[in-house]
Amino acid sequence: MTVAWAFDAILAATVLAVACWTMAIRDTFAAVVGFVAYGLLLALVWVRLTAPDVALTEAAIGGGLTGVLLLGAAARLRPAQAAAAAETPGLALRLVTGVGCALISAALAAAVLLLPDPAPSLAPAAVADLPAIGVGNPITGVLMAYRALDTLLETVVLLLGLIGVWSLTPDSFWGGVPGPQHPARTDDALVFLARLLPPVGIVIGVYLLWVGKDEPGGAFQGGALLAAMWLLAMMAGLAKAPPTSRRWLRLVLVAGPLVFLAIGLAGLALAGAFLAYPEAYAKPLIMIIEVAKMLSVAATLGLLVAGSPERTPSR
Amino acid sequence: MAEFLLAAAAVVLAMVALGLVRILLGPSAVDRMMAAQLLGTGGIAVLLLLAQATGMSATIDVALTLALVAAFASAAFVKSAPGPDGPKAADEA
Amino acid sequence: MSLVLDIFTVLAVSTGAFFFLAGTVGLLRFPDALARLHALTKADNLGLGLVVLGLLPRADGALGALKLIVVWLLVLLAGATVSQLLARVARRAGPSA
Numbered sequence: 001m002t003v004a005w006a007f008d009a010i011l012a013a014t015v016l017a018v019a020c021w022t023m024a025i026r027d028t029f030a031a032v033v034g035f036v037a038y039g040l041l042l043a044l045v046w047v048r049l050t051a052p053d054v055a056l057t058e059a060a061i062g063g064g065l066t067g068v069l070l071l072g073a074a075a076r077l078r079p080a081q082a083a084a085a086a087e088t089p090g091l092a093l094r095l096v097t098g099v100g101c102a103l104i105s106a107a108l109a110a111a112v113l114l115l116p117d118p119a120p121s122l123a124p125a126a127v128a129d130l131p132a133i134g135v136g137n138p139i140t141g142v143l144m145a146y147r148a149l150d151t152l153l154e155t156v157v158l159l160l161g162l163i164g165v166w167s168l169t170p171d172s173f174w175g176g177v178p179g180p181q182h183p184a185r186t187d188d189a190l191v192f193l194a195r196l197l198p199p200v201g202i203v204i205g206v207y208l209l210w211v212g213k214d215e216p217g218g219a220f221q222g223g224a225l226l227a228a229m230w231l232l233a234m235m236a237g238l239a240k241a242p243p244t245s246r247r248w249l250r251l252v253l254v255a256g257p258l259v260f261l262a263i264g265l266a267g268l269a270l271a272g273a274f275l276a277y278p279e280a281y282a283k284p285l286i287m288i289i290e291v292a293k294m295l296s297v298a299a300t301l302g303l304l305v306a307g308s309p310e311r312t313p314s315r
Numbered sequence: 316m317a318e319f320l321l322a323a324a325a326v327v328l329a330m331v332a333l334g335l336v337r338i339l340l341g342p343s344a345v346d347r348m349m350a351a352q353l354l355g356t357g358g359i360a361v362l363l364l365l366a367q368a369t370g371m372s373a374t375i376d377v378a379l380t381l382a383l384v385a386a387f388a389s390a391a392f393v394k395s396a397p398g399p400d401g402p403k404a405a406d407e408a
Numbered sequence: 409m410s411l412v413l414d415i416f417t418v419l420a421v422s423t424g425a426f427f428f429l430a431g432t433v434g435l436l437r438f439p440d441a442l443a444r445l446h447a448l449t450k451a452d453n454l455g456l457g458l459v460v461l462g463l464l465p466r467a468d469g470a471l472g473a474l475k476l477i478v479v480w481l482l483v484l485l486a487g488a489t490v491s492q493l494l495a496r497v498a499r500r501a502g503p504s505a
Contacts, residue, residue, distance in 0.1 A: 003318050007325040014332040021339055029396065033338060033347045036388050040351075040358050043377060044328075047365060052373035056380055064384035068391040075395050182394075189492035190390055196485060200478075201383050208376065216373040225380060228387045235394050316414060316466075323421045327459075330425070330432040337435050337444070345441045345498040349448050352490060353435060356452045356483055357428060360459045363476065364421070367463050375475050382479050386486030393493040 008048060015041045028074040028081065036067035052216035053139045056208065060224035061301075068231065069305045072179075134283035136214030143218070144286045148275040152264060155257045155293060162253065162300050166244060169308045175245030176309035182237040194236030201229035209294050213283070219290040223297030230302045244309050249299065256296025260289050317368045324364035331357030344396045348389065355385030413465040420462030427455035441498040445491055452487035456480055 018041060022034035039062030046055035077084070089097075126138050126146065133145045143151050169176070205225040212218035233239035242249050263285055264275040271278045277285050334357070337350040359378045366374035427450055434447020460480040467473040 003321045003325060007321060007328065010325060010328050010332060014328070014335065017332075018335060018338075029344055030338070030341070030347055033344075033351050033392065036392075037335065037338060037351050037354050040354055040381065040385070043381065044358060044361060044365075047362060047371070047374050047377060050369075050371065052371060052377055055374075055377045059377055059381045059384055063381065064388050067388050071391055071395040189489045189496075190393070193386065193390060193486070193489040197383065197386055197482075200482065204379055204383065208380070211376070215376075217376065221380065225383060228384060232387050232390060235390060316417070319418060320421065323425050323459075326425045327428050327455075330428045334432040334435050343441060343498070343501055345494055345501065346444065348494055348497075349435060349441070349444055352487070352494075353431065353448055353451060356456055356487065359479060359483060360424070360428065360456050363459060363463055363479065367466055372468060372472065375472070375479070378479050379475065379482070382482040382486065386482070386490065389486065389490040390493065393490070393497055396497050 011041070011044055011048065015045060026085065028077065029071075032067060032070045032074055035070060036063055039063040039067065053137075053218065053221070056216060056218075056221040057224070060221055060228065064228045065224060065231075065301055065305055072305065072307055132279075132282075133277070133286070135286065137212060137216065137218075139216065140212055140218060140286070144289065145277065145282070148260075148264070152257065152260045152275070155260060155296065158297065158300050159253060159257060162304055165304055165308050167308075173309045173312060175243060177241050177243050177311045178303060178306040178309050179234065179241050180310065182235055188236070190236045191238060194233050194238050198229040198233055201225055201232075205229070205294075205298075209290060212290070213287070219294040220297055223294040224301055226294070226298035227301035227305070230298065231305055234302075234306065241306050244303070249303075252295055252299045253303075254296070256289075256293040259292035263289055320364045320368035324361045324368065327357050327360050327364070331361070344392075348392045348396070351392070352385065352389055355381065355389070359385075417462045417465060420458045424455050424458030424462060427451055427458065431455060441501070442495060445494055445498065449487055449491055452483060456483055 018038045022031050025031045043055045043059040046058055130141050133141055135141050205222040208217040209219050209222035234241050267276040268274050331354050334350050334353040338347045359381050362374050362378040431447050431451025435444050438444045438447055457480055460476050464473055467476055
């Protein structure tokens with residue numbers, strides 16, 4: 001019974017308790033608070049599993065952005081909450097759902113517990129080829145070099161998600177400003193926070209991008225942090241949400257996937273295969289892609305949480 | 316020393332887990348938000364202690380990110396708390 | 409010298425953990441929301457501050473120590489302003505909270 005075992009036991013018990021409570025509670029606001037708490041605890045779990053990259057992403061996205069997204073959804077659903085609570089599914093449906101969930105949990109548990117020990121792993125091979133690419137972080141190597149196609153498709157999928165959210169706009173507001181109006185007040189504590197925090201957040205976001213080549217970090221985590229800072233400024237009324245019809249906004253949104261695609265196609269000409277990097281230029285090219293990706297991810301995530309346009313732009 | 320730091324992290328984590336009971340009990344939205352705030356600060360303390368105990372210095376970066384994100388999430392909670400506060404009642408200082 | 413630093417770390421971290429305990433007890437046992445908020449800020453400022461202070465001698469280099477202090481300053485800033493916001497929500501909700 002070592003200290004590490006005790007720590008992990010407390011952590012696992014807390015995560016399970018918070019998850020069960022979040023599912024059981026009826027009030028949506030309380031459930032979202034529980035969900036954000038769950039995200040923060042999961043970041044601790046990832047750190048204990050020695051995956052700091054994933055912990056960074058979980059903290060930024062699960063702890064912050066998803067929570068705020070759910071808060072917005074809960075606020076929009078509040079008028080209908082009474083009606084939704086009144087309709088309870090029948091006993092048969094609940095039994096079937098319960099059995100289905102139990103089966104899935106059992107399958108997942110079996111898959112994890114029956115893993116061969118030691119588990120077959122490609123980690124040594126991934127690390128062995130890193131000097132050729134020039135980055136020191138094996139996660140970045142996998143994301144940007146070995147499986148760059150997956151990362152390119154993921155950036156496009158994120159953009160498609162945003163287009164999906166925008167497609168819910170009523171016709172009269174198309175091209176309008178997302179989110180409710182937040183009045184700016186100059187003597188408020190929130191405005192004070194939104195004045196001091198974003199500069200620090202931007203520095204740390206760029207730091208995460210830069211340090212991601214050799215240490216845990218990367219463009220996605222940095223971009224998520226930038227999006228959170230932008231949303232904070234919007235919530236305090238210090239920054240106005242841009243109308244979705246602005247050309248510069250749309251350019252920033254597509255810059256990431258476009259740069260990635262362009263470098264990939266250039267690789268066809270210069271290095272013989274799509275998304276192959278010429279030998280000596282791998283690291284600078286990866287950095288260019290990461291910078292563009294960070295800006296796009298920041299803009300996309302920020303707009304995803306801001307929601308579909310609700311107001312006409314005031315010209 | 317590493318054992319002691321890990322034990323301290325376990326103690327802080329246990330404290331934070333206890334504080335989560337306040338999320339459970341409520342009774343008002345403010346109490347739940349306060350428990351989430353404690354979780355954020357406690358989680359940062361746990362991460363800093365873990366970073367030193369296990370030697371993974373990247374964990375300090377996770378603590379940095381968590382500090383910023385916890386502030387952002389708390390501000391969002393206050394903005395969307397059910398009750399008299401929220402975007403509509405924003406005119407009185 | 410390193411023994412002195414180790415004792416310093418142990419003392420500071422233990423006191424920090426104690427303040428976390430105090431903050432949690434306050435959060436659970438105080439009668440109303442504003443009093444609980446008061447207890448919470450003790451955990452924020454003193455608890456984390458003492459933990460950071462205890463870890464400073466063991467930080468790797470100036471950058472590591474700077475990161476630790478920046479984390480504490482950020483939590484201070486966020487805690488101070490969020491306490492104001494939470495107190496306003498608690499005050500509006502009335503004495504029943």
